[in-house]
Amino acid sequence: MAKFLTDDNLNVAVSNLIEEAKQTFIIISPFIKLHDRLKKRLSEKSENYDFELVIVFGKNENDLSKSLSYEDLEFFKSFPNVEIRYEPKLHAKYYANESSSILSSMNLYDYSQNNNIEFGILMKAGRFTSEDIDIESWEYFDKVIESSKILYEKRPVVESKLLGLSESFKGSEVEIDILDDYFKQLKNSSKNLKGYCIRTGEQIPFNIKHPFTEKAFKSWSKYNDPNYNEKFCHFSGEKSNGQTSFSRPVLQKYWKQAISS
Incomplete structure (x- = not known):
């Protein structure tokens, strides 16, 4: 059972x-x-x-x-x-x-x-x-x-x-x-892309490993929760409605485009 x-x-x-x-x-x-x-x-x-x-x-x-x-x-x-x-x-x-x-x-x-x-x-x-x-x-x-x-x-x-x-x-x-x-x-495919901070929406270099501004990263690192819901898509900059996080910074619909750009 x-x-x-x-x-x-x-x-x-x-x-x-x-x-x-x-x-x-x-x-x-x-x-x-x-x-x-x-x-x-x-x-x-x-x-x-x-x-x-x-x-x-x-x-x-x-x-x-x-x-x-x-x-x-x-x-x-x-x-x-x-x-x-x-x-x-x-x-x-x-x-x-x-x-x-x-x-x-x-x-x-x-x-x-x-x-x-x-x-x-x-x-x-x-x-x-x-x-x-x-x-x-x-x-x-x-x-x-x-x-x-x-x-x-x-x-x-x-x-x-x-x-x-x-x-x-x-x-x-x-x-x-x-x-x-x-x-x-995968890393080389993202070198020249512009990205967005997943917490503030500010434009930053595209880096899935570090999808925050330095200020936002310091705030996130206090709790270090990889699954904490964030506000923006790292690839498009659009509001993500909690569907992005440190562990998944790019909305699913943009993933293939992000890694092939």
Whole structure:
């Protein structure tokens, strides 16, 4: 049966989801900055080359550190069997192992976990049956994963022994790594654009990493909330009615134009 979760119960459920994972763990979250307890739970899986870690992050960023912290990126890359993907339209949050999943409003971001009002719906597969919503969400997010852009992939190298009755782990090989090139390309595309402060509307250089005047940035940095609703679109300068923030400074309708200009 699906279970509605909030506050500490939601945080504990995500932690348990990691602990109970045997074969795979999926993180789909626009913003990722792991809480220490979640990193500890994941660390316990890092020596198992059969355990697959799948990461999908997103949002309209040209700087990796705004959506996925460098520390967490290096942590994820240390796993022997991992893929890291990017989906710019991502807003959904989904966490799953092979037998349970959580649909949630909460980014896997320590600020969200500690400060925001969030909810999650925990779904578990039974021994003989699975809830329809668990199956449907798994299938839906499998398509999200497949359609996202893969930026990093590392797979274990295994040698069979005794006519296939046993195997030996020989290490892992990085098969895809375009993280640096991908975000450098996004950054270069925005160099010569004029932008607007998302708090005051004043014209400033276009820089998704820094969409504020210096004065507005000092005001924002007092609370450092990446999801705080702002007033203007960094790309067009028009009023955003709270649809922009430090984490999403450009209105969705202008994103493709912004990165291709």
